[in-house]
Amino acid sequence: MEQAGKRPRVNLAVEITGLTLQNPVMPASGTFGFGEEYAPFIDLNRLGALVVKTITLHPTPGNPPPRLMEGHCGLLNSVGLQNPGLEIFLREKLPYLRRYTPPLIVSIAGRTTEEYAELAARLSEAEGIAALEVNISCPNVKEGGIVFGTVPAMAARVTAIVKEHTHLPVIVKLTPNVTDITTIARAVEDAGAGAIALINTLQGMAIDIERRRPALANIVGGLSGPAIKPVALYAVWRVARAVKVPVIGMGGIMTARDAIEFLLAGATAVAVGTATLVDPGAITKIIAGLENYLTEQGLADVRELIGALQI
Amino acid sequence: MEQAGKRPRVNLAVEITGLTLQNPVMPASGTFGFGEEYAPFIDLNRLGALVVKTITLHPTPGNPPPRLMEGHCGLLNSVGLQNPGLEIFLREKLPYLRRYTPPLIVSIAGRTTEEYAELAARLSEAEGIAALEVNISCPNVKEGGIVFGTVPAMAARVTAIVKEHTHLPVIVKLTPNVTDITTIARAVEDAGAGAIALINTLQGMAIDIERRRPALANIVGGLSGPAIKPVALYAVWRVARAVKVPVIGMGGIMTARDAIEFLLAGATAVAVGTATLVDPGAITKIIAGLENYLTEQGLADVRELIGALQI
């Protein structure tokens, strides 16, 4: 698409497990609500995809407050997956989201594999959903609370069950709180994941020394933001080399430069979380910055960046 | 020790595996060189202990430059254990260090369990060493490069072998790059560790987007500094509850308030690394700040803080 008198436009589109994204930048689940909260600030139609807060089968009240604590260059949260549950999502949130053109990715979490299965089945019947993102950073109540995403076999089982219950593309989102994230990545790839998203938050804690109490009511929280970027980038680089399916990279992306680092490391797309909490326009600025960078570098296609890191 | 006309002095002394530390604040291995570098700035005799850079059996040249990259609120380093080796340490560094009164803790690392054994044996013959700190965040060349500290049995084996070859107290320093750090902690405790130090750095990466190359020549580096504090604090809290031996907490401690968080979380002592690289006086400021805090809070003994977190 050459515009008269202008530089040729660069291609920003990428493909992820059958979905075409007009650009590789999307919100990270849980930081973008159900989209509507950001509509006063940005045109949701400009995003690579829409990704909603993780939903559960039943309404989840979430953890008691305080749920937030700021670290240095990082945010510690223990929202506890607060969400209105599947029914209300389908009835009250989905119709609004359907009005937008970018593919809608619905993040799901269960306490048992059965809950994942039911969520997958029910969402697959609904209209306007482009893919499921399986959040496996939550405890399996049937296995003594072990987090699904920390054991390859459990991660694989959730993936396989979701696959069985849906025709939609399945993205599996990994937790970084493991010894070897590539083992988990390969396990979910083998189980049928069409793409892998990473990283979810790092486990962390803060203490209020005046009250001698944990700063978060839930004691432990998830660390996100610029603080974790090096950890996220390393995990993405390793996973991108270990699997064949596309990777969606995230963790501390605040600027277009950060996003480019993730693409060079092998991510086919990126997600932006904490940055949006600080600046509602972060995602659109990153998209614009990415386009500028490509133009400046004389690159015609964003895909030339993907995995282009020279070792 | 009440001083005439003054407030009673608070007790800062703690005990760790038979060593009495005049206060619970010490340098973190690798950030304090061999002590002499900081002598122009602080009185080394004021420290709780002296902890030297990890030494290896043979001289280690370290990784090629660049070895450093700054993240947001964090430092990524890949020094690669550069050190002059055991012989030069004994001949050229130890005599200097012996002049100081705080207990000298020597950090050691090996590529095989045999190297750990030999280091332990040789250092135990030398005079002026109070304890060994076993750095298990390095690859076992005989086991395909798997990091000793990521497998409970391997971590236990290194600990046991070091114990066999020394009469000195043994501190084992854990890597946080594992799924469940308490399993490793219990394994080294069972194998005879007299204290546990944590955390070593988190694995991370950065990319120079202009050159499309890793920012560190070694590709991967270790992340330290304020960015990792929430992760470190959570690991310390969990390990302190999982083991009976004392814990030395570290990771992002920049101020006395940070140190107090670690003590409340259950650390008997703390180590300060990156802060010293930014401010050579950081450790002594933290000691002074800790003393002030105790006085202000009307506490007579720092041990009242240890593990005093209310859940």
Next chain:
Amino acid sequence: MLQDLEAEVLASHQLGQDVYLLRLHAPLIAEAAQPGQFVHVRCSETFDPLLRRPLSIHDAGNEGELTLLYQVKGRGTAWLARQQSGQKINILGPRGRGFTLPQNKRLALVAGGMGMVPLLFLARRALEAGNEVDFFYGARDREQLYQLETLKAMQVNLFLATDDGSAGFQGPVTKLWEKYIPERSYDRGYACGPRPALAAFACLAGRASLPAEVSLEERMACGLGACRGCVTALQDPSGNKYYENVCTGGPVFDAVAVYWED
């Protein structure tokens, strides 16, 4: 309409040891502002501190002037205190559900410490709407009673309380207010301040069957209702506890809706 803009600092005045009055030029926000709403302020050029800081709207003038009043608590407000006139500050707002604004009624405004900040703006708008305003203002000591001149210049009935008795009544401001409840037969009460004071206020209002509103604080990230990080516990009419965002459902809540026992 919610804005995200760069506001120019007109002036920053130090009112007390660690309290600052910040005057900003932000016409779009000033015009839209309702008492009880807040702005979400970026307090850094870097990522440390990372999050915005919520600050109540203290006043909003006709000339597009927006006034904030804050106490330096930590890194964010310390950064703010370093900003000088001419510099630009990124603010997002006006945000949140403000106070109910009746007409021609008698209102009690009860401020504890920095809780005075949004109540001054409420007083101004309440007076404009023909209400009679009793303004109860308590602090630790007379040094920590700010903006007395501004309040006196307004047509409020001002009642002061200090913990040490250095100005007005000696004791909690809620105790002072309590004495006036019977005789002044208020139509509505409003409070902002430390949570224990709010709980005491809610209890007194409840006993007097007085409709009452309180402004709550919680740590915030987005300030937009998206992250669900800033919740407070509320109770539904049957006493069941649930969580509501302070940034969108509040910061002002009906006193009876707040789940006080946590």
Next chain:
Amino acid sequence: MLQDLEAEVLASHQLGQDVYLLRLHAPLIAEAAQPGQFVHVRCSETFDPLLRRPLSIHDAGNEGELTLLYQVKGRGTAWLARQQSGQKINILGPRGRGFTLPQNKRLALVAGGMGMVPLLFLARRALEAGNEVDFFYGARDREQLYQLETLKAMQVNLFLATDDGSAGFQGPVTKLWEKYIPERSYDRGYACGPRPALAAFACLAGRASLPAEVSLEERMACGLGACRGCVTALQDPSGNKYYENVCTGGPVFDAVAVYWED
């Protein structure tokens, strides 16, 4: 003696689009400073940026004045550029191994871009020690040649080069210098600038059997020799590569000791 102190900003002058001259009051450092040494500057009130930034000593006056000259590259130097007179900046120094300072010799100083910074200080001290100084100074264009007035006021023989020919010789400064090597029979050469320029300089000096020193840059953390983070590859006389700290073993090294092929 190495110091860690708060230095007051006397003035900050913008010399070019992104280049600043910073005058500090730091008597203890100014008195001890040797040409080629640097100071390690804390560029933040928070932890972002976290590390100090090394900056060469550009000049040191009798009145305790220490002058730095820097280009804004990223967050640290951007912070520095925001500091105004009267503010305090934490600096640590003087640090590092500086240039050899002979007496009554003829010296060649070859500066590429910001490499001029430590060489101006060297020129001043070299002149005081009775040396004759040829100062070669190259930059992209005439706009990026800084401190020409100061250099002209000194007794150096100034030779300029620009990539675009907008001032002096058109081409690399090392090419310009090359022409003078035979006729001027120098006793010693000094260079600071981008690494490729230093390598060219080292090669020319080697061919002319001229003792030569170069000032290198590496990212630094402690600046004290403790962390081993700032190493550069050197070679021993038999050509074996080894790593040396730039902060303590340098930043100035013998040109023949540097392992250029990395």
